[in-house]
Amino acid sequence: MHTTDYLIAGSSHAALEAINAIRMHDGEGAITVVTRDPHRPYSPTVLPYVVSGRSTPERVYLRDDDFFAHNKVDYRSGCALAGIDPAAHQARLADGSTIAYRKLLLATGASPVVPPIPGIDRVDYHVLRTLDDATRLRAAMAGSKNAVVLGAGLVGMHAAENLVKAGASVTIVEMSKQLTSGYFDEVAAGMIEQAFLGNGAKIRTGHRVVGLEPGPDGATLQLDNGDTIPADLLLVAVGVRPELGYLDGSGIATERGILVDDSMRTSVDDVWAAGDCAQARGFFTGTPVMNAILPDATVQGRIAGMAMAGDPGLKPYPGGVPLNTYHFFGRHAISVGSAAVPEGGRAQVRFDAASGRYLRAVFDRDERLTGIFGVNEFFDAGVMAQLIVRRTDLGPLRERFFAQPLATGRELMSQLWR
Amino acid sequence: MGQAYSTIAFDPAKCDGCGKCMTACASVKFDSTDTTRSLIQIVRSGGASIEPPRPGEFELALCRQCADPKCVTVCPAGALGKNGATGVIDWDASKCVDCLLCTIGCSYAGIALDEHSGRVSKCDTCDGKPACVPACPTGALRHITTARIYNEVGSWEDLFAPGLAGCQGCNTELLMRHALRRVGPDTVLATPPGCVPGMGSVGFNGTTGTKVPVFHPLLTNTAAMLAGVKRQYERVGRKVTAMAIAGDGGASDVGFQSLSGAAERGERILFMVVDNEGYMNTGMQRSSCTPYGAWTSTTPVGEHTRGKSQDAKNLPMIMINHRCEYVATASTAYMEDLYDKLDKALAASERGFAYLHVYSPCTTGWRFQSALNIEVARKAVESNFVTLWEYTPESGLHFTRPVNDPLPVADYLKAMGRFRHLSPEQVEHIQNKVAENLRFVRKIAEQADER
Ligand SMILES: Cc1cc2nc3c(=O)[nH]c(=O)nc-3n(C[C@H](O)[C@H](O)[C@H](O)COP(=O)(O)OP(=O)(O)OC[C@H]3O[C@@H](n4cnc5c(N)ncnc54)[C@H](O)[C@@H]3O)c2cc1C
Ligand code: SF4
Ligand code: SF4
Numbered sequence: 001m002h003t004t005d006y007l008i009a010g011s012s013h014a015a016l017e018a019i020n021a022i023r024m025h026d027g028e029g030a031i032t033v034v035t036r037d038p039h040r041p042y043s044p045t046v047l048p049y050v051v052s053g054r055s056t057p058e059r060v061y062l063r064d065d066d067f068f069a070h071n072k073v074d075y076r077s078g079c080a081l082a083g084i085d086p087a088a089h090q091a092r093l094a095d096g097s098t099i100a101y102r103k104l105l106l107a108t109g110a111s112p113v114v115p116p117i118p119g120i121d122r123v124d125y126h127v128l129r130t131l132d133d134a135t136r137l138r139a140a141m142a143g144s145k146n147a148v149v150l151g152a153g154l155v156g157m158h159a160a161e162n163l164v165k166a167g168a169s170v171t172i173v174e175m176s177k178q179l180t181s182g183y184f185d186e187v188a189a190g191m192i193e194q195a196f197l198g199n200g201a202k203i204r205t206g207h208r209v210v211g212l213e214p215g216p217d218g219a220t221l222q223l224d225n226g227d228t229i230p231a232d233l234l235l236v237a238v239g240v241r242p243e244l245g246y247l248d249g250s251g252i253a254t255e256r257g258i259l260v261d262d263s264m265r266t267s268v269d270d271v272w273a274a275g276d277c278a279q280a281r282g283f284f285t286g287t288p289v290m291n292a293i294l295p296d297a298t299v300q301g302r303i304a305g306m307a308m309a310g311d312p313g314l315k316p317y318p319g320g321v322p323l324n325t326y327h328f329f330g331r332h333a334i335s336v337g338s339a340a341v342p343e344g345g346r347a348q349v350r351f352d353a354a355s356g357r358y359l360r361a362v363f364d365r366d367e368r369l370t371g372i373f374g375v376n377e378f379f380d381a382g383v384m385a386q387l388i389v390r391r392t393d394l395g396p397l398r399e400r401f402f403a404q405p406l407a408t409g410r411e412l413m414s415q416l417w418r
Numbered sequence: 419m420g421q422a423y424s425t426i427a428f429d430p431a432k433c434d435g436c437g438k439c440m441t442a443c444a445s446v447k448f449d450s451t452d453t454t455r456s457l458i459q460i461v462r463s464g465g466a467s468i469e470p471p472r473p474g475e476f477e478l479a480l481c482r483q484c485a486d487p488k489c490v491t492v493c494p495a496g497a498l499g500k501n502g503a504t505g506v507i508d509w510d511a512s513k514c515v516d517c518l519l520c521t522i523g524c525s526y527a528g529i530a531l532d533e534h535s536g537r538v539s540k541c542d543t544c545d546g547k548p549a550c551v552p553a554c555p556t557g558a559l560r561h562i563t564t565a566r567i568y569n570e571v572g573s574w575e576d577l578f579a580p581g582l583a584g585c586q587g588c589n590t591e592l593l594m595r596h597a598l599r600r601v602g603p604d605t606v607l608a609t610p611p612g613c614v615p616g617m618g619s620v621g622f623n624g625t626t627g628t629k630v631p632v633f634h635p636l637l638t639n640t641a642a643m644l645a646g647v648k649r650q651y652e653r654v655g656r657k658v659t660a661m662a663i664a665g666d667g668g669a670s671d672v673g674f675q676s677l678s679g680a681a682e683r684g685e686r687i688l689f690m691v692v693d694n695e696g697y698m699n700t701g702m703q704r705s706s707c708t709p710y711g712a713w714t715s716t717t718p719v720g721e722h723t724r725g726k727s728q729d730a731k732n733l734p735m736i737m738i739n740h741r742c743e744y745v746a747t748a749s750t751a752y753m754e755d756l757y758d759k760l761d762k763a764l765a766a767s768e769r770g771f772a773y774l775h776v777y778s779p780c781t782t783g784w785r786f787q788s789a790l791n792i793e794v795a796r797k798a799v800e801s802n803f804v805t806l807w808e809y810t811p812e813s814g815l816h817f818t819r820p821v822n823d824p825l826p827v828a829d830y831l832k833a834m835g836r837f838r839h840l841s842p843e844q845v846e847h848i849q850n851k852v853a854e855n856l857r858f859v860r861k862i863a864e865q866a867d868e869r
Binding site for chain 2: 017049059298334380382413
């Protein structure tokens with residue numbers, strides 16, 4: 001049986017950051033990485049650019065073989081975790097073999113949710129999470145004339161834009177009333193919607209798909225109001241969820257994800273979890289939330305790695321803050337923090353139709369920033385996140401901050417830097 | 419061993435917000451006059467209370483070329499990476515997909531959107547020759563290249579044995595290890611009585627504390643003996659560096675006559691004085707280099723005396739009057755300067771007498787915490803208590819680290835226990851002495867400039 005000091009399941013952002021953190025403190029302990037994916041590490045976030053052709057599969061890898069050799073990491077791709085016995089400190093792999101570990105990190109991310117629409121098992125559809133998904137979608141996109149994207153989150157919208165640009169007629173179907181809800185407010189979402197409509201996309205918000213049938217060129221969708229839409233390409237992008245079958249019988253506590261404390265420790269000894277598969281404390285709620293974004297995966301991976309290696313420099317997780325950047329048809333949108341106005345707080349909004357600049361900032365009752373959202377208005381999201389996490393009192397600078405978030409944010413941070 | 423890198427340092431106290439760095443950067447990088455495109459951004463400091471901010475109320479947003487960069491870890495495209503050779507966070511425009519995630523990762527606004535091009539942009543230090551630094555008229559921006567020393571010196575052999583018995587935090591040990599590393603293995607070393615042999619340079623039980631030949635002359639005859647040794651080597655045709663590492667007592671008091679003689683004869687030796695301002699090894703007695711007011715065991719503080727009642731002798735200025743090949747003062751708080759002078763002294767010692775006077779704070783005798791040595795050494799320079807300069811007969815005396823806006827000397831005196839008892843009058847005496855010394859050295863420097 002293979003034995004290792006650190007066993008890491010997954011090879012993406014959370015896993016890579018954990019490797020860094022472990023090696024920062026423990027130069028020698030044996031690290032083994034097992035990952036379901038057949039490739040070297042890459043980011044799911046780059047995949048829309050593989051689909052569009054902006055990037056190519058060979059150019060997206062985040063590490064080369066040298067990295068693993070240099071860091072003394074035993075990297076095993078195409079090798080999925082299938083079960084855990086925490087008491088025995090053993091992990092079972094899909095090929096039936098077993099690995100004994102001292103410490104285990106679960107960084108297996110999330111997978112696309114496939115909604116149980118009647119007929120879905122009889123039609124061909126796409127999802128976008130792995131490099132192989134991206135290659136397949138890119139090939140299909142080339143010949144598509146009528147594409148349907150199910151779900152108007154950032155993954156769906158980005159794919160829809162790619163399809164529009166590739167010349168397909170595109171319909172976006174979204175259950176909720178608003179596009180990109182959860183990321184952007186109504187006004188920003190309206191701007192996004194206009195941009196898509198202006199470029200010829202059709203948008204069906206507030207509708208559910210109630211049935212799918214194989215059609216002449218692919219599939220036919222049936223909406224809840226009886227409309228039917230033909231699709232020669234169907235992309236399902238309604239959200240993600242961790243696949244946690246490997247936890248069966250392990251006793252590791254889960255809700256929507258693997259529950260972890262502020263050092264990413266799970267409910268059982270010597271097992272940690274980080275990234276999209278973990279459910280950690282939310283900064284605003286204080287309760288465990290899913291915050292499936294790349295920056296948080298790196299923060300959590302780092303913390304888990306430090307905790308596993310026993311690094312005394314570990315600072316507890318401050319809680320997950322939503323952070324997103326998004327481009328659509330040459331414009332950019334940035335969202336940091338929570339859109340909800342806290343009790344006693346306020347939201348300030350400005351919009352300049354000529355430049356298309358939109359800004360919304362939310363403050364709590366103590367004049368502290370809790371969220372900031374912009375379209376075509378650039379500000380340093382990293383600085384904003386720090387102002388939020390450090391609960392910085394904007395006090396008398398609030399007006400100036402709202403007028404010039406870029407300059408004033410830097411100015412405020414300059415005080416915190418020293 | 420790790421690698422050290424050059425860096426751009428910013429001193430907010432010196433910045434008056436003129437923005438010339440931004441003009442330079444925008445022009446060099448984008449051929450633009452639009453300073454919002456500059457990769458270095460001077461911003462008003464969060465502490466600034468009035469508009470427009472006053473000098474000293476500015477800060478900067480600039481890529482820090484982090485050792486543990488967050489922008490790199492959040493980039494999904496592998497477009498950012500720490501360059502192991504230069505230390506710069508390189509941005510690969512061809513891999514970047516313009517997702518802006520790096521701007522989420524960085525807490526310092528070091529990488530941001532250039533709205534003009536629609537792409538992110540960040541400082542690349544202009545390939546090691548930053549255009550912003552020379553554009554700064556106030557000296558608020560500096561390009562610190564000391565890393566070169568660390569990288570080079572790290573690979574040279576330490577020619578002292580490990581485990582010398584210096585006091586905790588001893589500056590002299592730091593200094594002599596650096597100096598001998600630089601001077602190299604083809605050296606014969608003289609270490610007269612003092613802290614250097616005290617901590618073991620001449621060794622124990624028949625083995626030396628160095629990996630080069632070392633001898634232990636008398637306090638009185640160091641320069642004479644070393645000159646003789648050097649001449650013998652020259653006679654047999656061997657090229658060696660004859661180097662002395664002597665204390666201030668050994669050089670300025672009882673050893674002065676042989677030092678002065680060797681300098682006057684132009685003996686080809688490198689004489690380094692470690693000036694810790696007293697006979698620290700034998701119990702902290704005063705020397706002629708002990709400054710006015712300082713407590714030592716022979717200038718106690720009590721009913722009748724309040725520390726040393728005479729001023730220190732300015733030995734390096736006396737050495738100038740020997741017209742040596744090379745004379746310089748140095749401090750371990752300014753390593754780049756020290757190494758520069760070591761290089762020159764070494765070269766000069768092949769032609770004639772080279773004299774290097776290094777101020778060396780003593781944790782034990784001066785009474786400060788062992789972690790604060792470099793801090794104390796730096797304050798000595800920043801207050802002009804000691805001045806850093808070099809002299810050659812051809813070009814005269816030049817300051818190498820002029821301090822135009824000095825700290826009050828009281829800041830320096832307060833950093834250690836040997837001056838704790840000083841009365842305001844004594845502090846004033848010392849401040850006046852600093853001014854007088856400075857005037858004196860400046861006069862000589864001005865003569866050099868007139869030539
Ligand atoms: C198309 C797309 C666009 C996105 N855009 C953004 C964006 O703009 N901004 C943003 O913040 N986030 C974005 N995200 C989300 C972001 O990519 C994720 O939050 C991030 O990748 C999470 O990293 P992770 O390491 O937790 O998991 P993942 O990146 O999901 O990686 C999981 C790893 O685990 C492996 N694995 C899975 N199951 C097993 C198993 N049983 N055994 C062993 N290995 C296993 C996988 O092979 C993979 O290596 C996007 C995601 C997608 C799909
Ligand atoms: S904008 Fe470019 S450099 Fe920055 S994270 Fe995205 S791909 Fe990387
Ligand atoms: S070093 Fe060059 S690129 Fe960097 S801020 Fe200065 S001028 Fe700009």
